[in-house]
Amino acid sequence: MNWREQLGAAGLDPEQVTDLVRRALAEDLKYGLDVTTTATIDPAQRGTADVVARAPGRLAGVPVACGVLELFAADAGVHLDVEVQLPDGSVVEPGSSVLSVSGPIPAILTAERTMLNILCQLSGVATLTGRWQEEMSGTTARVRDTRKTVPGLRELQKYAVRCGGGVNHRMGLGDAALIKDNHVAAAGSVAAAYRAVRDRFGDDLPVEVEVDTTDQAREAIAAGADLILLDNMPPHQLRECVALGRASGRKVLFEASGGLSLESAAEVAATGVDYIAVGALTHSAPVLDLGLDLR
Known part of the structure; x- marks a missing residue:
């Protein structure tokens, strides 16, 4: 299933999530392009990055993170390949690889913070809930x-x-x-x-x-x-x-x-x-x- 289908299967409205993601991306891009990335990285440079756990916990929001990367890439006119290693609900330890993304490095780095803001916040909720249970x-x-x-x-x-x-x-x-x-x-x-x-x-x-x-x-x-x-x-x-x-x-x-x-x-x-x-x-x-x- 793609990220939209995963959201639907979880009882979430993909269109509402899309709207949230676009508003979150707009917060970072409101004042113009990513000046740091633009100045330091060749727009044609490609590579692969991994989302990695730095602390133990439980995941939530992986499909949303995938949505951030896909929606930003589409708006930027590029393509990013995303591979999920661990789905929502998974328990992670420091060093666990959650997902990898390959493609133009400028696109990956520009979308990085929005993706992590959502994923870290939701995973924090899942982690605390798991501790109570x-x-x-x-x-x-x-x-x-x-x-x-x-x-x-x-x-x-x-x-x-x-x-x-x-x-x-x-x-x-x-x-x-x-x-x-x-x-x-x-x-x-x-x-x-x-x-x-x-x-x-x-x-x-x-x-x-x-x-x-x-x-x-x-x-x-x-x-x-x-x-x-x-x-x-x-x-x-x-x-x-x-x-x-x-x-x-x-x-x-x-x-x-x-x-x-x-x-x-x-x-x-x-x-x-x-x-x-x-x-x-x-x-x-x-x-x-x-x-x-x-x-």
Whole structure:
């Protein structure tokens, strides 16, 4: 599959990614041509370069990186041959070769930073997600992202979470409801807020209810909620709420959120919650160090 087909198979819109790539390339070319490359390299000089991992981690965004190279080459009127060594989701160690690109060296170097910016950012998200999931090994809990994403990168960042072994929360404001404390305050109670959403949008819409006390969790369960976010609760309280759900006779899923860290992930996951929500997966993930080396 080419890079567009790979994006489509991953549930991403190739046209949206193309638009993102073109805007990212335009940032580098806004002030004119690549003056450094133009001055130092013969436009006819050809060669091969490798994208190489400088640190251990997990990959995400390889098809996008290929798209950067192909789209820039097409705009520049040249051809670049790209060979992928490791696909998205692969674990890399320092020295691992991710992909190689051959063709005019000026084109490779001009596209280098845009390609690496995207690939390093998304691989950083996948790497951090993988670390959280590894900390919870031995439990059935899964790490989930939030809507705390870099503006314009939500679909790609959430894709990177999947590459890292995590699962996605809602993509936007319309594909699922999340009843938070302000909604509860405005509606008057947890039950009233939940009922209002169900009355307005029916039973098919996924609805999650955020609570911060055991009594609110009990109220949400009684109202019919089947997905409850337990906000800023210590492990003993998480266990109490999970027990309430099991005692209800219905399948109620629970998600822990707030004040979590990698160090506490295993303890929280062991309480029986189904998900752990981590906004840091997308808003604070360090980039994975990847570089481009000319042979």
